[in-house]
Amino acid sequence: MKKLLFLLLSTSAFAQNPDPSKITLVLHGGAGTITRQNMTPEKEKAYREALNRALQTGYDVLKKGGTSLDAVEATIHVMEDSPLFNAGKGAVFTHEGKNELDAAVMDGKTLKAGAVAGVTTVRNPISAARAVMEKSEHVMMIGKGAETFAKEKGLTIVDPSYFYTENRWQGLQKALKEEKVKLDHSEEKPAKPTKAPKNASSRAEELIFSEGKKFGTVGCVALDQYGNLAAGTSTGGMTNKRYGRVGDAPIIGAGTYADNETCAVSATGHGEYFIRSVVAYDIAALMRYKGLSVEEAAKEVVNKKLVERGGEGGVIALDAKGNFSMPFNSEGMYRGFITADGKKTVEIYKD
Template identity: 50%
Template sequence: MGALLGDTVATGPAAPSAARTVAGTTNTTVRPASRTVSPRPDARRVVLAVHGGAGSALKRDRTSPERERAYRDGLAGALRAGQHKLRTGGSSVDAVEAAVRVLEDDPLFNAGRGAVFNEDAAHELDASVMRGSDQAAGAVAGVRHVRNPVSAARLVMEKTRHVLLAGEGADDFAARNGLPTVTQDYYWTEARWQELLKAKGRSKRARSASGGEEEPGARGTVGAVAVDGRKDLAAATSTGGLVNKMVGRVGDSPVVGAGTYAKNGTVAASATGAGEVFIRGAATGTISHLIEFGGRDLASAAYEVVVERLPELGGTGGVIALNARGDFDAPHSSEGMLHGYLTADGKIVTKVFYDESLPNR
C-alpha cells in the first residue's frame, strides 16, 4: 500500500448505468436480463471507503451549494479521520471506527446524533464491527444512551466472549467501560422529528430546518471499510434504523454476514438499505462466499448480490466493498448512494448526487 499523502477532495463523475430507466419515470429501473460486460470496480488502490446510506443521495435541482458542501464535508471528514489512523500506523479496525464515529456525530446522517425516531418517538441505535484477520466481530442493538455505538460494538468484540449485546445490557456495558453516554435528546434533530410526523400522517411532507430543501431519506445508515498496511481488512456499520419502526426492531446493521462482513482474502463490506431483506439474503456474507467458494471477483460478486439477488427478495440497497488489493466497488439497486473513498496516494472522492452514482450500476 502506498503512502497516504494529500487531502485533495474530488467529486466523482457520473457512473455508467447497468440498467435502463423506464421511459417517463424518475424512480423506476429495470434490471437487464443479461449482461454483456462484467461489472468492474469503481476504483482501485483504495484504502478506505465510507457510505452515508443508499437511496439517500441528493438531487441537484433541490440542493443548495451549502447543503451539497455539508454532505461532501461530512463524508470527507470521516475519510480524513480514518486516514489519520492509517497514516500513523493504526489498524484497519482503528480506521473504520474513527470514520464511523465522525458520521455518527454528524446530524446529517441516520446514525448517532441525527438518528431517526421509532414509533414511540424514541431512538434505538445499532452498530457492528468486524476484523478480517481472524473474523472477530462485535455488535450492539437497540442502544439508547451510547454516544458512539460503533465504539461500543468494538468493545464487545475486544472485551467479551460474545458477538452481540442488546438493549439495556449493551448500554450498561458501554458505560462500565468508559464510553461517553448521552440522554435521548442528544440524538434529536428537527429534520428527523418532521420525518416521524410525516410517517405518522401528521405532516404533509418532511421539511428540513434549512428552508424546505430536499432532505435525504431516513435510510442514511453509515458504514466504512478499510485495508491497512498489513493488508488486514475491516468493516463497520452504524444506524438509527427505520423511521417509525416498531420498538425493539433490529435491522441488518448489527448482524454479521448481513450488514457487515470482513474476511482477509475475500472482502470487507458494509451494507445499507432494506434491512430485513439484507438479513434474509445474508448479503455481505454471500459476497464473501461467492469470492471464496465461487471464484468470483469483488465487483461481480457484489453486483450479483445487491443488484440481482436482493431485489428478488423484495428490497433494495447498496454496499461498499473493498479487498486487500484496493479494488473498490459500490453497487446499489436503490436510487443513488451517498459514499466516498480514499486512495493510497491520498485522493478523496465523494459522491452525493444521484447522477454521480446511478442505480443498478
C-alpha cells in the same frame, strides 16, 4: 528444530511487514431516493464536506500506522457525530418517539466481531460494538445490557435527548400522519408522541433534508498497511420502526462482514431484505466459492439478487488487494473512497 523456528520467525516477520501503498478506505452515508432534483447546492456542499472529513479522518489513522479497525471506528465517529446522517446524533425516531441505535464491527484478520442493538444512551455505538468484540466473550449485546456494558468500559454515555434533531422529529410526525391515513379503515391507532424533547436545533440540523425513502445508515471498510481488512456499520434504523425492531446493520453477515481471505462489506438499505439475503456474507461467499472479483460479487448481489427479491439499497466492499466496489440499486447513495496517495473521491448520485 532450529530450521523450523527460523522459518516460523521469518514467516511472522514477513506477515507483519508494513506496506503503506496498500491502505485504502471506503465509506457510505446511506442510500435511497437521493436525487439532483431534490438537492440544493447548500445541502450538497454540507454532505460532501462531511464525507470528505470522515474520509480524511480514517486516512490519517491508516497513514500513521493505525489498524483498519482503528480507521473504521474513527471514520464512523465523524458520521455518528454529524446530524446529517441516520446514525448517532442524526438518528431517526421510532414509533414511540425514541432514538434506538444499532452498530457492528468485524476484524477480517481474526474474524472476531462485535455488535450492539437498541441502545439509547451510547454516544458512539460503533465504539460499543468494538468493546463487545474486544472486551467480552460475546458477539452481540442489546438494550440496557449493552448500555450498562458500555458504561462499565468507559465509553461516553449521554442523555437520550442528545440524539434529538428537529428534522428527524418532523420526519416521524409525517410518518405517523401518513400511517394514520392508511390505517383509517382499521382499529389500530398509532401512538403519537405529544411533546418533542427540549433541544435547540442548529444550523447544521436545518441542512438535513427528507426526500422520500432514504436509508441513512453509515458504514466504512478499510485496508491497513499490514494487509488486514475491517468493516463497521452504524444506524438509527428506520423512521417509525416498531418496538424491538433490529435491522441488518448489527447482524454479522447481513449488513456487516470482514474476512481477509475475501473482502470487507458494509451495507445500507431496507434491512429486512438484507437480512433475508445475508447480503454481506453472500458477497464474500461468491468470491470464495465461485472466484468472483469483489466488483463482480457485489454487483451480482446488489443489482441482481436484491432487485429480484424487492430489496433496495447498496454496499461498499473492499478486498485485501485494495480493489473495491460501491454498487447500489436505489436512486443515489452517499459514498466515497480514499487511496494510499491521499486522493479522495465523494459521489452522491447514480451518474
